[in-house]
Structure formats: C-alpha cells, structure tokens
Amino acid sequence: MTIELFDDVAWEKNGEVQELLQLKHHQQSAGSLSDMSVDLWKTLKVWLDTPAFADIGGPLLTLLTTSDCGTGTAASHLGPGSDRDPGRALELLNSAASTSTSSTTEAARLKWIKTPLSSRISMVERIRVLGGAIRIEDVETHVRNEISWALPIGQEQTFLGLFWQWWRRVALDLLQKRRERVDVLEAQQQVQVIRDMFVPDNLPTLVELNQIDEETLVQSHDAHIFVHQLRWVNVGTTHLRKAVGDYYRAVTQTTEWIDRSLIGLNELGTFEDNLVDEWERAYADMMEDLDVDADDASRENVGRELWRKLRDSTAVAVRSRYTDTFFARGKRHELADRHLIGWHPDFEDRVQTLLAERLTNGQ
Structure with a gap:
C-alpha cells in the first residue's frame, strides 16, 4: 500500500499497481x-x-467522496448498486467533455476526448464511484448510534475506545490486503465480545501488549525493587523484560480501571491480599524444603522456581471471568516492588540492605 505516490492511496503487488483510490472529503455539503x-x-x-x-x-479505479452521486449522472451509473451501467456513464462523460465550458476542467476534458475510445471503455468498466460517504468528523457519532443497544451505561466511551481499537486492526489488515472483507456478523460478534467485558464478573483489558515498548521500559525501571528481586534469583534477560512489561501494564491498567470507575479500591485490595496469601503458602513450602546449609546457587535456584510457579499460577483472579494473565503477574511484581512478597529466601534482608544503601547515598 502506498499513500500519495501513484494516487491518494494505492495497492500494488509484485511492483504492479492493482487499485487506485481517490478521496474527496468536503467539510460542508x-x-x-x-x-x-x-x-x-x-x-x-x-x-x-x-x-x-x-x-x-x-x-x-475508485473514487470515494462525501458528495452525492445524484440520479441519472455518470457517477450514479458507476456505483456498486443496481443502477451501474458503464456504457451509459461513458455516453454522459463524452457529452460533458464536449459541451462543458468550464476552464477549471478544460485540461481534463481535452485529455479525455484525446484518449482512445477503447481506453475510455476500459476505464469506465474499472471505475467505481462511492458517493455520499460520511464525513470523517461524523463517523464516530454514526457508529455510536448503530451500536447504542450494546453500550454499557456509564462506560460508553470506554466501550467505543475498545471497538475502535479492534477496527483499527481490521482496517490495517484490509489496507494491507491481509484480508478481503469484514462482514456484519463478525462486527456484531465483536460488539458482543466487548460487551461481555463489562458484565459484573469480568473486566476489559485497556492496555495491550502492542501499546508498550518493553526495551525502553526495562531501562526506565532498572532501579525498581522488583527488578532487583528478579536479579537476585538470576532471572534471564528475556523474562526480566517481560516482567517489566507485565508490571507496567498492570500498574497502568489499575489506574485506568479506577479512573473509569470499573473497579473499586476495596476489590483491588482483596485481590492483593489473596495474591499475598497465595505467595505466603508457596514461600513457606520453599523454606521448609530448603536445606539449612544450602549454598548461594541453591538459594537462587529455589527462589527462581518459586517465581516461576507463581508466575504461571491462575488460581487467583481479580474477577472470575477476567482471564488476561498479565494482570496477576504484574500485580505480583508490584507487591514485590513494595517488598510485601519476594522470591529469594533472603529477600527481606537484601531489601533492607538495598534501602539502607539508597538512604546513605541520598537516593
């Protein structure tokens, strides 16, 4: 796909142009x-x-315009409907090219007349005129009206934001020819999927993985206590990067949920309490099984195994139908950042040492 190269928009395959799109958008009628x-x-x-x-x-060749095609015009005979008649459209264009006296269109009309008839016939066969298109500033209102039946009371804008997020992905696939069409049933199903996110035992995911830059986040979160905690149990680079992404998404999503009144602080507090309780049981098991004389490598290993076990745990959920696992993973890192939980057997002593060093260094 190209923009402003062959035309306003164009699609090519193997170096050959397949479709041209002209856009005519008018602020007023x-x-x-x-x-x-x-x-x-x-x-x-x-x-x-x-x-x-x-x-x-x-x-x-496609012309998309906010203007109406009118009745009986060449444009109306080049639309996708039952009135399509390229032969009649050619007659009307030939007549207009010969009889119009407009200086503005003179160059175009002369070029049309000089173009061989066979080429003009071929062109009108390939032209589609899509008139009466909605103006860009009115699109969201029209969409909102069409799906008003599904909008959750008080969360209309959040719902619409998720719907547009889905549509942007679909539109990109259509523009890049990864898909040929989107049908009404698919759109209706997506509306229902989003609607289900707003039922009492579920929540919408508002911060997607593709909205963050993990590499940048690792650099900006390098000094966080939860990052130190992961390094104390020798977590690898890839897992560390993913952990920072989970932490950032969970913290950001928590803020979004609260700001949009999708969840209350009491419910989040209960969720955190349940995560801490789950960790306390697993940590106690680890300490019971750890040999008193275990060396540093062994202590790192059991701490890393504890982190892996809880990283993959889905036993505790913020709501029963909310299944996006990054949130619980990220919240565990948030708790580790507040040193309410940890992975290394000696994490409490290490955190206190780290805090003392920062205090000494004035950090």
Missing part, C-alpha cells in the same frame, strides 16, 4: 457529483496522466 463536477474531472485527469492506468488491463 458539496452537492451532487454531476457530469461536469470539478471533483469528477480532476479525478479522471489524475488517472489519465499515467497511460498505464488508462490502458486496457489497468488497475481498479
């Missing part, structure tokens, strides 16, 4: 796209200026 319309003739000239686009076998 532009009336009807008549046979003598400046928009129509400017668009035709853009396509005529490249001989390969006008020749037989050229690419699909």
Whole structure:
C-alpha cells in the first residue's frame, strides 16, 4: 500500500499497481457529483496522466467522496448498486467533455476526448464511484448510534475506545490486503465480545501488549525493587523484560480501571491480599524444603522456581471471568516492588540492605 505516490492511496503487488483510490472529503455539503463536477474531472485527469492506468488491463479505479452521486449522472451509473451501467456513464462523460465550458476542467476534458475510445471503455468498466460517504468528523457519532443497544451505561466511551481499537486492526489488515472483507456478523460478534467485558464478573483489558515498548521500559525501571528481586534469583534477560512489561501494564491498567470507575479500591485490595496469601503458602513450602546449609546457587535456584510457579499460577483472579494473565503477574511484581512478597529466601534482608544503601547515598 502506498499513500500519495501513484494516487491518494494505492495497492500494488509484485511492483504492479492493482487499485487506485481517490478521496474527496468536503467539510460542508458539496452537492451532487454531476457530469461536469470539478471533483469528477480532476479525478479522471489524475488517472489519465499515467497511460498505464488508462490502458486496457489497468488497475481498479475508485473514487470515494462525501458528495452525492445524484440520479441519472455518470457517477450514479458507476456505483456498486443496481443502477451501474458503464456504457451509459461513458455516453454522459463524452457529452460533458464536449459541451462543458468550464476552464477549471478544460485540461481534463481535452485529455479525455484525446484518449482512445477503447481506453475510455476500459476505464469506465474499472471505475467505481462511492458517493455520499460520511464525513470523517461524523463517523464516530454514526457508529455510536448503530451500536447504542450494546453500550454499557456509564462506560460508553470506554466501550467505543475498545471497538475502535479492534477496527483499527481490521482496517490495517484490509489496507494491507491481509484480508478481503469484514462482514456484519463478525462486527456484531465483536460488539458482543466487548460487551461481555463489562458484565459484573469480568473486566476489559485497556492496555495491550502492542501499546508498550518493553526495551525502553526495562531501562526506565532498572532501579525498581522488583527488578532487583528478579536479579537476585538470576532471572534471564528475556523474562526480566517481560516482567517489566507485565508490571507496567498492570500498574497502568489499575489506574485506568479506577479512573473509569470499573473497579473499586476495596476489590483491588482483596485481590492483593489473596495474591499475598497465595505467595505466603508457596514461600513457606520453599523454606521448609530448603536445606539449612544450602549454598548461594541453591538459594537462587529455589527462589527462581518459586517465581516461576507463581508466575504461571491462575488460581487467583481479580474477577472470575477476567482471564488476561498479565494482570496477576504484574500485580505480583508490584507487591514485590513494595517488598510485601519476594522470591529469594533472603529477600527481606537484601531489601533492607538495598534501602539502607539508597538512604546513605541520598537516593
């Protein structure tokens, strides 16, 4: 896909242009796209200026405009509906090219007349005019009205944000030709999926993995206590990067949920208490099994195993139907950052030493 190269938007495959798209957006009503319309003739000239686009076998040519096509116009006969009649559209364009006296469209009309008839016939067969398009500033209102039946009371904007997030991914796939279409059923199903996130025993994920830069986050979180805790049990670079991402997403999502009144502090507090209780039991098991004379390597190993065990645990959830596991993982790191839990058998002593050093250094 290219923008402002071959046309406003174009798609090519193996170096060959497959489709051209002209966009005509008007802030105010532009009336009807008549046979003598400046928009129509400017668009035709853009396509005529490249001989390969006008020749037989050229690419699909699409004009998307906020103007209406009108009734009985060339544009109306080049639409996707039952009125499509490229032959009649060609007659109307030929007539307009010969009879119009507009100086604005003169160059385009002369070029049309000079273009071989066979090429003009080929062009109108490949042209699609999509008129009456919604203006960009009105799209969100129209979408909101269409799915008003699904909007949760008090969370309308959050719902719409998630819907647009899904649509951006779909639109990108469509633009890059990774998919050919999106049908009504798929859109309806996605609306229902999002709606289910707002039922009492579920929550929406508001911070996706693709919204963060893990490498940058690792650098900015290097001094955090939870990062030290992971290094004390010799967690590898990849897992450390993922852990920082989980921590950041969980903290950010907690803030988003609270700001949007999706969850209360009491409920979050109960969730944290349950995570601490789960950790206390697992930590006690680790300490019972740890040999009194265990060396440093052994103590690192059992601490790392404890972290892995709880990292993969799904026994504690913030709500019963909320299954996105990054949140519990990230909250455990948040608790470790507050040194309420830890992984190394001697984490409490190590945290106190670290805090004392920072105090000494004025950090």
